[in-house]
Amino acid sequence: MIRALIAVCAVLACVASATAQAPARVNDAAIMAARPAATLSAYGFFRDAGAREPTARVTPYDLNTALYSDGALKFRYVYIPSGAQAAYNDDGVFEFPVGTVLIKTFAFATDMRRPDENVRFLETRLLIRRADGWVALPYVWNATQTEARYSPIGADLPVSFSNEDGQAIALDWHVPNVNECSGCHARDGELTPIGPSARNLNRHFAYASGEANQIGHWNSTGLLSPLPASASPRVPNAYDTNTPLADRARAYLDVNCAHCHNPAGPAHTSGLDLSWSQDDPSRWGVLKRPVAAGRGSAGFEFSIEPGHPERSILLHRMASTDPGVMMPELGRTLVDERGVALIRDWIAGMDADGSASERN
Amino acid sequence: MRLVAAAVAALVMVGVADARTWRIRAGEGAEQALQTALIEASPGDTVRIGRGRFELSSGLSLNVDRVTIRGEGEGRSILSFDTQRRGAEGLLVTADDVVLRDFAVENARGDAIKVRDCDGITIQGVRVEWSRGPNENNGAYGLYPVNCSDVMIRDSIARGASDAGIYVGQSRNIIVRDNLAEFNVAGIEIENSFNADVFGNRATNNTGGVLVFDLPGLPQQGGHSVRVFDNEIVGNNTANFAPAGNIVATVPAGTGVLIMANRDVHVFDNEIADHGTINVLVTSYRAEFTDPNYNPLPRNIMIRNNAFGNVGYAPVGDLAALAQLGLGMPDVVWDGATLYSVGGTPRNESVRIVMRENRSTRNRTGSFLSLGLPVAGSPFSEAAPDPSFPPLLALAEPEEVEIDD
Numbered sequence: 001m002i003r004a005l006i007a008v009c010a011v012l013a014c015v016a017s018a019t020a021q022a023p024a025r026v027n028d029a030a031i032m033a034a035r036p037a038a039t040l041s042a043y044g045f046f047r048d049a050g051a052r053e054p055t056a057r058v059t060p061y062d063l064n065t066a067l068y069s070d071g072a073l074k075f076r077y078v079y080i081p082s083g084a085q086a087a088y089n090d091d092g093v094f095e096f097p098v099g100t101v102l103i104k105t106f107a108f109a110t111d112m113r114r115p116d117e118n119v120r121f122l123e124t125r126l127l128i129r130r131a132d133g134w135v136a137l138p139y140v141w142n143a144t145q146t147e148a149r150y151s152p153i154g155a156d157l158p159v160s161f162s163n164e165d166g167q168a169i170a171l172d173w174h175v176p177n178v179n180e181c182s183g184c185h186a187r188d189g190e191l192t193p194i195g196p197s198a199r200n201l202n203r204h205f206a207y208a209s210g211e212a213n214q215i216g217h218w219n220s221t222g223l224l225s226p227l228p229a230s231a232s233p234r235v236p237n238a239y240d241t242n243t244p245l246a247d248r249a250r251a252y253l254d255v256n257c258a259h260c261h262n263p264a265g266p267a268h269t270s271g272l273d274l275s276w277s278q279d280d281p282s283r284w285g286v287l288k289r290p291v292a293a294g295r296g297s298a299g300f301e302f303s304i305e306p307g308h309p310e311r312s313i314l315l316h317r318m319a320s321t322d323p324g325v326m327m328p329e330l331g332r333t334l335v336d337e338r339g340v341a342l343i344r345d346w347i348a349g350m351d352a353d354g355s356a357s358e359r360n
Numbered sequence: 361m362r363l364v365a366a367a368v369a370a371l372v373m374v375g376v377a378d379a380r381t382w383r384i385r386a387g388e389g390a391e392q393a394l395q396t397a398l399i400e401a402s403p404g405d406t407v408r409i410g411r412g413r414f415e416l417s418s419g420l421s422l423n424v425d426r427v428t429i430r431g432e433g434e435g436r437s438i439l440s441f442d443t444q445r446r447g448a449e450g451l452l453v454t455a456d457d458v459v460l461r462d463f464a465v466e467n468a469r470g471d472a473i474k475v476r477d478c479d480g481i482t483i484q485g486v487r488v489e490w491s492r493g494p495n496e497n498n499g500a501y502g503l504y505p506v507n508c509s510d511v512m513i514r515d516s517i518a519r520g521a522s523d524a525g526i527y528v529g530q531s532r533n534i535i536v537r538d539n540l541a542e543f544n545v546a547g548i549e550i551e552n553s554f555n556a557d558v559f560g561n562r563a564t565n566n567t568g569g570v571l572v573f574d575l576p577g578l579p580q581q582g583g584h585s586v587r588v589f590d591n592e593i594v595g596n597n598t599a600n601f602a603p604a605g606n607i608v609a610t611v612p613a614g615t616g617v618l619i620m621a622n623r624d625v626h627v628f629d630n631e632i633a634d635h636g637t638i639n640v641l642v643t644s645y646r647a648e649f650t651d652p653n654y655n656p657l658p659r660n661i662m663i664r665n666n667a668f669g670n671v672g673y674a675p676v677g678d679l680a681a682l683a684q685l686g687l688g689m690p691d692v693v694w695d696g697a698t699l700y701s702v703g704g705t706p707r708n709e710s711v712r713i714v715m716r717e718n719r720s721t722r723n724r725t726g727s728f729l730s731l732g733l734p735v736a737g738s739p740f741s742e743a744a745p746d747p748s749f750p751p752l753l754a755l756a757e758p759e760e761v762e763i764d765d
Contacts, residue, residue: 153396174446178399179421182454189454189477263579266454266476269506269530271578282577282650289647290605291578294470294500294523297605313605323419324470324499329448 026055028081031101031128040124040139040148045079045103049146051124057082058103059223060207061214063200065238065251067259068336069106070171071163072122073115077103078196080223087225088215090233091277093193094224100129102193106173108161122157123175124148127185127193134191136181153177171333180330187264194259199276202234235276238342246356249346250276252339253284256328272303281354285314293317296325306350315343379404386412398422398429406430409437409463416440419447419468425456431463434487434517441468449474449504450488456480466491468499472521475505482512490520494543494601498522502544506530507580510763514538522601523608524549525566528556530580535761536561545602546571546611547593552578555585557761562592567600568611569593569632574621575607575645576654583622585758588630593617594669595634612637612677619658621645626662626757632691633669633721637676640666642694642713644736656700656736659711662755663692668720678740682729690727690747691720700736713750 027044030037037043040051047053054060058079066074080086084097096102104125110118121141128135139148140155154177160170176183185191201214215232218224236243238252254276260267261274270291273283282288285303290296290313298316305311317327319340326332350356382397382405384390394414397407401424409431416439422429429451431437441450450468453460457480464487465472472488475481488502502518505511506529517540518525525544528534534556541547547563549571550556563569570593574583593616602609611618614636619625620643632639640663645656672689675682683689698711718726732744 152399153392174418177395177421179423179452179454182423183421183452268579269476288577289575289607291575291607292471292500292504292506292523292527292529293603293606295497295603296470296500297603299604301605322469323444323446323448324468326448330446 024055026057026079026081028099031079031081031099032130036135036137036150036152038150040126040150043101043126045077045101051105051121051148059218059221060205061196061201062203062205063195063255064203064235065200065255067194067256068332068339070173070332070334071108071112071336072173073107073109073112073119075105075107076195078218078223079103085223085225086218088198088219088227090198090228093195093197096129096193096196098129098131102127102196108159111162111166112164113162113166120159121145121148122159122173123151123155125181127191134185134193136178136185136191138175138178138181140175151175154180169334174330174333176330183266183330184259184328186266187262195255199233199235200255202232203237239338244356245342245346245349249343249356250284252342256336256339260328284354285312286350286354294324296320296327298325304347304350304354306352306354307348309344309347312347315340315347318343378402379406381405382407383410384408384414385410386414390414391416391418395420398424398427401427403427409439411436413438413440415443416450417443417445419444419449419452419470421447421452421454422458423454426458427455428459428461429463430459430461433462434464434485437463439463439465441466444469449499452476453478453481458482459484461485463487464489470499471501471504472499472518473503474501475508475511478505478508480510481505481508483514483516484512485515487517488519488521488525489517490522493520494522494545494598495520496522496601496603498601500524500606501527502541503527504529505534509533511535512763516540518547519543521545522603523606524571527551528553530578531556533761533763535763540564541566541569543598545598545600545608547596549573549608550583550586551575552581552583553586554580554583555758555761556587558586558588559590562594564592564595565598566596567598567602567613568608568615568618569596569635570617571608571611572617572619572622572625573607574655576649576651576656581651581654584624586622586625587758587761588617588625588627591630593630593632597634597636597674610677612675612679614638614674614676616640616671618643619661621654621656622658622661623655624660624755624758625658626664626755628662628664628666631667631669633667633671635671636674637672637679638689638691638693639668639671639726640692641679642692644695644697644700646695646737648737650703652702654702655709657697657709657711658694658713659709660755661694661713662757663713663715664717666718666726668718668722668726670721681740682745685745688727690729691718691722692726692728694728694730694750695736696730696732696744696746697734697736697738699734706735712753712755714753714755715749716752 081099087095155175235251253274257274403426449471450465453475490498500523502525521544524546525541538560547566616632616639668691720726
């Protein structure tokens with residue numbers, strides 16, 4: 001009896017030490033297991049319990065223009081298993097090999113004017129490439145910031161912080177359930193990543209080894225297949241005022257809207273295509289009448305009425321927080337004031353045919 | 361934590377071979393239990409909603425094929441969105457062969473039940489309602505399948521939608537039967553869809569009773585082969601409360617049936633009565649469009665063997681001008697367009713509108729008027745009204761829609 005107890009204690013001790021000392025390498029078996037791991041740490045993406053220090057081969061990245069998520073900080077990483085690599089293409093998200101994981105943590109700093117201090121992680125979302133497609137797995141951080149647990153039905157987390165203007169904000173952060181994940185991450189009905197395309201990754205990043213272009217870095221570290229001789233496409237940062245206003249507006253819409261509003265996306269039935277590559281103004285909303293907007297139309301006739309942001313349905317829905325009106329439908333509880341100002345300026349200066357002046 | 365415990369308690373699973381039944385009881389934790397069941401269900405499972413009101417703060421969603429959601433009846437199992445804070449609809453279904461039965465969705469902030477990109481959906485004995493009655497702040501659509509095949513909507517009720525109570529858009533192979541649609545802007549609307557049978561329904565107290573529309577610029581257009589028969593379409597005189605900008609905001613109050621664009625639409629054996637403006641309006645799409653593949657004209661339209669009742673006693677909108685011209689309001693008005701233009705290039709069509717063997721309480725055969733507007737979208741000031749009946753051409757009736765159980 002006593003011997004048996006000792007054996008149990010020994011096993012427990014083993015388990016305890018395994019959790020305390022996170023593995024030094026990524027756990028590919030956990031990634032490929034049919035059943036999601038109960039905790040984020042089980043995958044071994046990070047060397048520390050707080051998930052600040054990525055394991056080797058877990059590569060951080062940023063995007064030129066990011067989806068607005070109530071202003072949350074986002075920490076993104078890609079993991080591609082040893083011996084495999086993503087296939088480059090100019091147009092869409094790269095073709096990632098089986099075993100790939102895209103890791104994104106959402107966080108707020110107590111004072112968003114000091115985004116490096118007092119940062120609270122809320123959730124970490126994994127997109128895992130399995131043999132039969134992508135799966136989305138949400139993990140919710142505990143209060144002590146030592147572990148994130150798998151939460152397929154999502155969660156609502158009360159959050160308070162000061163925003164960039166020093167204004168006190170309190171909101172309920174909504175961790176999406178797996179169905180809500182596919183509300184955005186869907187293409188032809190299949191779950192798919194949104195961010196890591198050539199045009200949105202094409203920028204510099206301050207790696208530990210020094211600053212480098214992300215696409216070049218991915219290629220030179222073996223994560224990405226050989227690149228074409230021609231330069232990669234690039235969307236601008238939506239708030240880089242050295243870039244023409246129209247390009248910045250289209251970049252914003254591409255990242256914030258086109259994951260649904262594209263011909264293969266969940267909002268294809270609206271006929272509105274806000275993709276970067278769409279060059280027909282009537283398709284991206286100019287003098288386009290609503291189809292199923294309901295009270296989202298606010299009594300206006302067109303998605304975009306050039307010169308009249310105050311009468312453009314697209315802007316009205318961006319500026320709303322009413323669930324029956326707002327766009328995107330999910331993923332924010334606040335209005336993206338900077339984004340609204342950007343799109344307002346763009347529509348205000350737009351010519352009748354949808355073309356924009358060259359101003360920045 | 362207490363919430364989770366309650367959720368587990370409220371969620372009792374009964375395993376039977378492969379298919380399981382998830383039973384959700386009203387009360388604390390019910391929302392989480394219900395959404396959990398809808399996520400974790402396997403194909404073939406049934407999610408049973410118990411009696412009572414389920415207060416929901418977020419929209420629900422189902423993305424598992426062959427799941428049945430079934431309540432205890434539209435008056436007993438009520439999904440209430442009175443305090444909804446999140447989600448553009450009450451319930452979103454994005455899976456194939458789903459069955460929704462015997463429950464109600466009340467006061468969704470956006471659409472009540474949306475079913476997108478599916479192959480096979482049955483909605484039976486379901487009620488969707490905005491309980492304050494007609495109001496422009498109600499959600500747009502009640503029952504809303506879009507881009508679906510094999511759509512069956514039956515024995516259901518839709519009330520108060522600020523667009524259409526029952527709306528089937530960009531879909532194929534559709535049966536809408538034995539439903540009640542009332543106090544919506546559009547009672548029943550079939551839009552940009554192929555092969556629909558709409559029968560045995562009662563559409564009353566809407567702005568317009570039954571609409572068959574085709575709109576430009578959408579992934580699926582060229583709506584065709586719609587049969588509207590054996591319906592009771594009476595007293596649709598509710599003032600239009602749709603937010604402007606939406607196409608149904610142009611429907612005049614007091615409209616029975618409105619056919620816009622489309623081909624091969626047959627309206628027969630209906631009672632169509634008590635409409636302040638018009639019993640049946642057949643019109644082209646009148647707004648400008650740039651879509652080169654779009655045809656704005658209604659063509660091959662059959663209106664036969666209907667029983668028309670009182671009409672035109674309080675006309676609204678452009679048709680009110682007819683009354684001012686001293687022309688009595690007819691049962692059926694056609695705009696007369698046989699021409700349209702795409703990018704300045706004119707196109708014409710052989711447009712066949714046939715009216716035969718109708719009855720009317722006012723006259724023997726029902727009355728007809730062509731507005732004689734030659735081009736789709738011509739201003740009404742150019743009307744050259746002509747009350748003579750169009751020729752009695754034979755028009756092949758679309759085949760009966762069949763959906764396998």
